[in-house]
């Protein structure tokens with residue numbers, strides 16, 4: 001869906017206007033990503049009928065570790081995830097936990113698909129030092145998977161989105177990564193702390209819940225807590241605005257799981273006053289983009 005509001009950026013505390021235009025992709029080319037993601041979403045822990053997985057990706061995220069698979073025509077064939085807090089601020093903080101998570105995903109996939117996964121691509125957040133990037137490589141290796149490619153998450157997301165002019169945003173559990181593309185070239189890339197975990201902290205504080213319970217409440221009753229989380233979502237919008245240098249980058253494409261809250265995309269669009277495109281199953285964009293990479 002694409003929405004545009006012609007407003008200048010405003011402080012997070014002020015109420016935003018109610019005028020937004022949402023436009024769903026209407027032609028087949030525009031609907032390519034939506035079709036891919038809808039198709040992919042149907043293959044959680046099941047193999048797509050008639051598709052042989054040949055190309056794999058592993059997303060070592062702050063909130064979720066995801067394994068994705070494509071067939072030889074680039075169609076989504078399978079995916080699986082585990083929730084694990086083994087990565088923080090883009091750094092693997094629990095190496096053995098990360099290896100165990102990837103091993104679990106690999107063995108479940110191999111049992112379900114009847115194949116061996118020998119190699120996969122993986123990704124690191126933008127702006128992570130090379131030493132921490134190498135840790136991602138070693139996690140895969142220790143889990144018995146050769147790392148065939150190591151890319152940054154925003155570039156991975158764009159391997160699927162194929163944005164030529166605009167911004168690709170990955171709002172995950174821990175951080176908000178921003179890449180600006182011009183004529184298909186990445187012209188700026190950055191990452192700032194702030195994502196779904198910060199929303200959990202806000203909710204935990206407001207409702208006097210543990211962070212774990214706040215996380216579940218947010219995911220399962222997002223509509224009920226949306227107003228409490230609005231300032232947190234506007235902080236994410238401000239992070240996007242700042243990382244774009246305050247200048248409209250063209251359409252802003254939202255990837256990542258943190259903005260799956262009802263109306264989060266509208267809050268972002270109203271705050272920025274820039275065209276914003278949100279995707280159903282946006283949490284699958286980066287993981288499948290990694291497999292594409």
Ligand SMILES: Nc1ncnc2c1ncn2[C@@H]1O[C@H](COP(=O)(O)OP(=O)(O)OP(=O)(O)O)[C@@H](O)[C@H]1O
Nearest residue numbers: 061062063064172173174175196219256257258260
């Ligand atoms: N239905 C939902 N409603 C609201 N938030 C959700 C929902 N599903 C997932 N999330 C949030 O999305 C975040 C995880 O998104 P994602 O899987 O993209 O992050 P990650 O890749 O693990 O993190 P990062 O990219 O920062 O390392 C979590 O904070 C989680 O609470």
Ligand SMILES: [Mg+2]
Nearest residue numbers: 061062172286
């Ligand atoms: Mg991520």
